[in-house]
Amino acid sequence: MKGKEWYQADDVAQEYDSKRFSRGGRLIDHREKRAVLDALGPVEDKDVLEIACGTGRFTVMLAERGANIVGLDISRAMMTQGREKARRAGVEDHIEFLRGDAARLPFPDDHFDAVFAMRFFHLADTPAKFLAEMARVSKELVFFDTFNDTSARVAYNWLLPMGSRLYGDEEVHELLDAAGLTLAGVRNDFVLPYGFYRKIPNGVAGAFREADTSFGETSLGERLASVSYWRATVGERSD
Template structure:
């Protein structure tokens, strides 16, 4: 996995949310949460695993809606932020945070109703292995996102401290087939790169987002989208 030392640093964990999801980054946070909820549907009573849960943005959100959630991550510092967030939201009893390796998940086959990973596959050195593990422990559903190879992501990819793996649609289709998964639904978004939104005030970002959505909705928009959300079913 790329940038493990950077990702696990205490100072990175403390500042992670504020740097990425403040200012115009709030729009990114909102859209990603929409994508997760749309894909998973009603989660009350479901048993959900989140791979690379980080600071618990999605873990806590799902627990607040009645899911029993396991959040797995390699960074103890990130999960410490997640535990604090869960306590503040009053859902600490619905979440178990586990430090572990996504390539060797410590769960039996078909254990969870749904398994998800956000902001993970762009860092994965062995994506096929990770996806196969996600499928193994899921009864029904696997959901994840990718950054796309034919997009504005290419422009600033080299600036990222951890690097970033970009995927074509064909790449994703091969991964799904190899893992024994069938694509059920997909959506594509963000013509403009994430980094641009994070640098500007939320009000200006909102106007930029309207432009982004207008471009995305034309006939070429989907192909230019920098982010894709993939909702797959277990075969």
Template sequence: MKGKEWYQADDVAQAYESKRFSRGGQLIDRREKRAVLDSLNPVTGADILEIACGTGRFTAMLAERGANIVGIDISDAMLAQGRRKARNNGVNDTLELLRGDAARLPFPDNHFDAVFAMRFFHLAETPGTFLTEMARVSNDIVFFDTFNHRSTRIIYNWLLPMGSHLYSRSQVKKLLSDAELAMVDDTHDFLLPYGFYRKIPNDLAHGFRDVDKSLGESEFGDALASVSYWTATVDTDSATTDTAETNLETSQHTPDGTVAADD
């Protein structure tokens, strides 16, 4: 079973993109980047954090488009690949890559305009903890993807156990609610599994992708899609209510009935 040790290995980091985003996998890379941009735009001048940034596919792309981007990852080997990519793309001075734990983000509340994670939640043992941290440091957008419980990923998990977590829509909505996030958009894609695209030449993959998108537009497309992209916003109404309740409780417990200020 793949875990933290596998993910942090030097050889895995070096071959990560060539194994997943070459051949027909180029279509996956393109679709994922489009999903990120659709959710986060406009990115120019925006302060953005990527959780589990890996080899920097998205951090470099966003830096090139003028974002103030920070990426955090647990793997030094992956971060080394990300820094190399940033240098090659001429954006190493406009992004920051840090080693850290996504469950304890080293940033103050409301620090970023947007926080996102790609290819992360299927391996997250405590998704609620991670999503709550993402919500805490964002003042607006939180974006992430999940693999779906009714998709062909079920077969993939059975054939090649990876510890991947598959989510239903109701589970995602519960996670969002618990993190005080409000869903604003969701899109679903790829009836054919990722592994299929990676095994075939890019030219051939385009034909299958056309069929895949056509099937995805049918009435059962969303239900059987392999991946979902979720866009949410910080629930300011809930935050305002919580703040008001906290202030009320504080005033009730101060001797003179005034609201005590933080030191």
């Protein structure tokens, strides 16, 4: 995985949320959480796995809605932040944080009702292997996001500390086919890249977000979107 050492550092974990989801980044946090909720639907009493759970933004949110959720990550420091969030929210009994490798998930086939990953596939060195594992352990649903190779992210990708893997639609469709998944829906968003929103105050970001959303609904905006949210269903397995 790209940036593996950087991602596991204590100081990165401690500042992760404040650097990415303060100021205009609050809009990103809100949109990503909405995307997860829309994709997974009602989660009460469902078994859910989050790949690359990080500081537990989504893990805790779903536990608060009644999910029995496992958050898997490679970073102990990130999961320490997640456990503290779970403690403050009073949902420790609904969450298990587990350190592990997303390419070799320690679960049997069809173990979870839904499996999802956010902010993960842009770092993936072997996306086919990761997606195949997500499909293997899910009974019903797989959800993930990608950063897109026709977006403004291309222009500043080289400035990022670990770069990003960018995807085209054709590549994602091939990955889904190889994993035995059927595309159930895709949503494109954020013509303006995430880095732009993190640099401006939240009050100012709202106006840009409105314009971004309006343009994003056009055919050109769809092609220039920075991020895509992919919802897929698991097909019947052969004996």
